[in-house]
Amino acid sequence: MLKIFMDWYRQRFSDPNVASLIIVIVSLFIVIYFFNQILLPVIVSVVLSYLLDTPVKYLNRKGLPRTLSVIIVLLLFISIVLLSVMILLPLIWQQGVSLVRNIPSMLTFLNQFLTTLPQKFPELIDVGLFDSLIQSIKDKVVQSGNSLLQFSIVSIFSLLSVIINAVLIPIMMFFLLKDKEKIWNYCSKILPKNRTIINKVASEMDKQIGNYIVGSVLHIIILFIFSYVAFWFLGLDYALLLAFIVGVSVIIPYVGIIISTIPVILVALFQWGLSTEFAILIAVYIVIQMLDGNVTVPLLYSEKLNLHPIVIIIAVLIFGGLWGFWGIFFAIPLATLVKAIINAWPKSVQQS
Template identity: 45%
Template sequence: MVSFFSQWYKQKFSDPNAVTLVVILLMAFLAIYFLSSLLMPVFVAIAIAFLLDLPVNRLGNFGLSRRFSTVIIVVAFVGVALLGFLGLMPVIWQQSSNLIQEVPQMLSQGQTYLLTLPEQYPEYIKAEQIQSVITLVNDKLIEWGQVALKASLNSISDIVALLIYLILVPLMVFFFLKDKKELLAGFSQFLPKDRKMASQVSDEMNQQIMNYIRGKVIEILIIGTASTVAFVILGLNYAVLLGVLVGLSVLVPYVGATIVTFPVLLVALFQWGVGAEFGYVMLAYGIIQALDGNLLVPLLFSEAVNLHPVTIIIAVILFGGLWGFWGVFFAIPLATLVKAVLNAWPSSTMSAEASNPK
């Protein structure tokens, strides 16, 4: 057994480039795991910088300096973000408040309907079963209410953190874009010289992450806008709120679409009951989800989603558990990183053995 592990270690770690890659990945993982709460504004700024790097480069192709191109793109991005935020937030807040006020009425109607089921289907459903379900739902609602109250008490610190984000993140995005080459050159000075394998993985992942962030933002905007327009045309209550939720649900592959189906279904069900309008809403929602999964995702992520669905779900669970929202957001690129490392490792080892024959 000892000789087996010794042989495996010599085979996989005889190349200094492989050791360098392992050290870089380990240090990056430890830094993100233990310092993620402190460095979160930096991670947000890096993600936005990835998103805006392409338009900055495009402006540079027209002869503009890197500084001037960065100023134009960052100012335009901040302006559009503020307009969208200020335009959507009042509507979302109002619809959220109305929905919360209507929840007790929905629950009352739901309990009344459930209590009629034992009379309609006495051979299948017992009154005790319905009562236990109602009790369980009430207990969960009380628990969620306590969580919401606790979150509201911590809202002051959240507002302060948001103000910090609004000031620091745009500044960091500007400097990340303007001084991209200088920052990368300065960071590379601290890395070992034997980093050919790490550079190979880095070049591949740089393009992957850039394409993924850009594609994910485009997907959120398209799905959210299409859902909102469809819900408004069909007359569904809380159309903007539900449209935003559907757009954000694409952040979590497979799982997000399943979860957000329930609020759409319940709002339509309590608004119209089981009828034609309810069917139209669910049909439109199903068409949007089908177009997203079968047309939009393959177009936007033709390279990034070259992973098995089980792999993606495991990556969402694993990285989401480690880093929360951003772990979920970057689950696919991180899974692709693992795949890129596994693919590059044997080729680098074999090339090292070929260059140093016995």
């Protein structure tokens, strides 16, 4: 048995480039897994640097120096973020608090609506089951509302940390954008010498991650704007909050659309009941999602990932369980990383 294992090991891991790749991946996994909270500002800076690298390259190609291009793009980005924080976030937060407070009333309405169903289908539906289910949900919502208020109070004491990160992240972004080549050359010096596969995987992932981050941010913005315009035009309550939820839901592949659809339907049902307005909203929402899946996504994600939906869902579960939000956000690029490693694996090693 030991001989079989040793033969298998020599066949697949005898290449020094493979060993170097495994060492780098394991080292990165250990560092991120155990120090992800400490490194969070660095991770955020890297993500935002990928997002801004495209406009920086564009200005650089137009003849502006790299440093000046970085300063212009960074100042424009900070201005947009500050305007969003001052204008949009307070409105979204206000609508969120209002929605949480109104959820018990909405659930009462839903309970009254569901109690009419046993009259139509007495053999299939038990009204007692609905009563106990709605009451259980009410209790959970009240607890969640109290927790939300407690969180908002506790978060005041972490304001200093937020301010520090708000200063550090733009500074790190500036140097990551300005000295991208220098940083990569420095990192190359500490990597193993046998890094043919590492360079191949790193080159592919640099392109994939850049396209994915830019595509994801644009995807969120476009879906948010179209959803908000539709909700506002139709007069849906909490239009800004619901549009924000719909936009951000694209971060979670496949599952996000289901999660974001539930509050939209519940708010519309509470506001209009089973009426013409409700039917129009649902029809418009379906059209938006169809256009998003068939037009927006193919246009934004120019690089085809060619990943099966099952693979993407498994990646969301695994990496989301390991690293929470950032694991979910990077689930597709991380799944693509695994695919890139398999594709870059030496042919002679695979066929042995």
